[in-house]
Amino acid sequence: MIKNYLTLALKVLRRKPFYTFVSLFGISFTLMILMLITSMGDAMFGANPPMTDVNKMVFLPQAERILQFYDTTYVVDSVRMDDGRMRYDSTANVREGGMNNSTGNLAFHFLDQTLRGLDRVASYTFYSNDGFVDAYLDGRKLTMSTCYTDADYWEVFDFDFLYGQPFTADAVAGADKVVVITEVVAREYFGEVTADVIGREIALGRERFTVAGIVARPYKDDDSINGDVFMPYTTIDNRKLQSDNISGPFNAVFKAEDKAHTAGIIDEIHFIAETYDMSGDEDYEILKLTAATATEKMAAEIMQEDDLRQAKLLLFIPLITLLTLFVALPLINLINLSVSRVYERRSEIAVRKAFGADSRSILYQFLFENMVLTVIGGLIGLALALLLIRYINANDLLGIVRLAFSARVFVYFLLLIAVFGLLSGLLPALRMSRTNVADALR
């Protein structure tokens, strides 16, 4: 039966090449774009190395210090009593007035003192990655973003070590001049990504570091992992390490024992901030720590919005609206085209019906036919999307991030094709199956 349907479907497609071309053009291009978007979404929100445990992570992207001013309004009600005396009621209303605030990352000293040993945290790391260092090679400049961190960093993030290994807690304690570099830096600086690079020296600024390991490029777009050179935090400028301010250049990431515990960790961090003694700070009175999950942090960064819930809405509502519009147009176009062609197949359907086929089997046949068309279009779209992904990866269009083509992404693609095929085929197939035998046979 299926074989019959398939032969028939292919025959129909070949009979009117123009209509087949128009349909395939729409399907393949639409699916290509959708696949590219899926792939990018996977890089942004998916659990890919080196952040395979992203769902268990709590980020501490920033701290806000606030000095709140209050406006006090006095309202005096005067009432003349029956006996002619006056009575006065006064109420004072304290309202939040203006405020001074300062937002930024945290100092190592503060993190060290207050945020160690949280409940239900499997591992955690402090890191500073907002700096850059330049190296000059025969007049060519190589700018690398630095990440100063501890040995636990390699525990929290599962980087793929191509060669060598991460630096150890001992190396951090001893402030050893060792560095983990990405394959991009290895290629740019040493001209090769091989085991020979391990143990060689790299000049970063005025100092020389020994290469301990080379990591592969990430499959995930996140600023906590996008450093080019990773060094022990003890080798950072000593002023930044000793500073007893609250604000400094460091961030923190906590990995919970289980996904369900992230909310508890966020609450605990907020509680620590609320109860933190701010008497040592001469300019500010209130401390707010913004602890967030990866998606919340991403939305807040893209939308430049501090309120995490608001940021998520602001990001996803327009995004979903745009996507819907983009998918709806080719879909309607395809449906419109198929519906107008119902007429061509009338006699065929009428004959089948006259010989006893019920409406349901006609419906299935046309849904199947449409699915064949969508799968062909989907395959073309898939090929185009793969070419585009390869082009993007080869030309570093998304910076260091690589777009993955994993089994999961492939399953997403198949789902996309199936949904698109069903949606575009349902209405025309329904119309076909409802053909009136008597009219059509005339």
Place this chain on the structure above:
Amino acid sequence: MLTHLFKLMWNKRRTNSLLFLEILLAFIVLFGVYSFALYNLDRYNAPLGFQTEHMLGVAIDIDDEMDSLDVLRLQERIKRDIRTLPGVEDVTFLGFVNPFGGSTWGIGGDDNGFDAHVTLTFAERDYASTLNMKLRDGRWFEEGDENEKYPPIVVNGTFHDNFYPDAESIVDTIFILGSESHKIIGVVDHYKYHSNFEEPYPHVFLPPQSNFTGEPFQQLIVRTAPGRTAQAEEPLYRLLVDATKNTDVVIWNMEADRKKANRPVVIPLAIMTIISGFLLINIALGLFGVLFTQINRRRAEIGLRKAMGATPAAVTAQFVGEVLVVTVAGLLLGTFFAVQLPLLELLPIPGKYFYLGIGAAITTILLIVALCALIPSRQAARLHPATVLHEE
């Protein structure tokens, strides 16, 4: 004739509803893309007001322990030494807010008798000459300005146009900024320092003596001879590392920085243009196919009309008219939604661009629809009544 066409289309409203929906959605997409593109094109066409080619930006870190006089001497020495480097034409210090750096400093108040919020740049004497900025009135900071009674400021054209629209010249005007009086000594033409797509905004340049932060200027801009920008970087880096005894020296190319600053607009614009271009082709092809089958189904009707004496032109006009009735209905509904944007002022973009966007979207869709309807209609109109009527 029109009522007749309308009635025809209304009778086939189920078949036409999909076409109607398609036109409506296409209009909304095109309206959005056109408005966004036209608005940004207009922004882009206004000049930046300074040179970005062959320019290098530099950030250094001066020791916090140094006292202010030593810092001044160090800055003077750095500038003198940089000027001797091969390929360097000019150099200037600036503070905190650099072109395309992404940060903004602003200050506002009603001390001048009107609400005035301005953005700030801290610049010194050599800033205008290094960046090749043109003054439309007055002069830039000069030596001896420190002794003036009121600290001097230079403002941009938007400042003049917004705050003193009727004044011929605002040079020598006293302007209160953060409760302190300043004297305006010059007006530059333009200064768009965030990106090419920035809205003009009142801007004030403050001289070093108005630096209220207590931190020294730690950024430089270096103009190099054309073609020598890349070679100048390494000697510059070594010189600055030695002079500040600190490896925190970051050098960037201002032209590259400008392009990077434009990206948040250019990339969505490029993606939107490509996608809407594809959607248009898709719609045109689909529409062509739909009209072709629909018109072909009415061969008998065409034959009859022609036998009754209708000219091919009349037949064509009828088919094109039918499609246009549906299209115009979709466009009208779309326009109704679209005009809400400027009328309710939902977005901080002047209404003019939305009206232009509506016009452009309508024109594009009408053109495409007319073209797609014309080809199958003309083919059908050429049919000979004898052949067609014979088929039936």
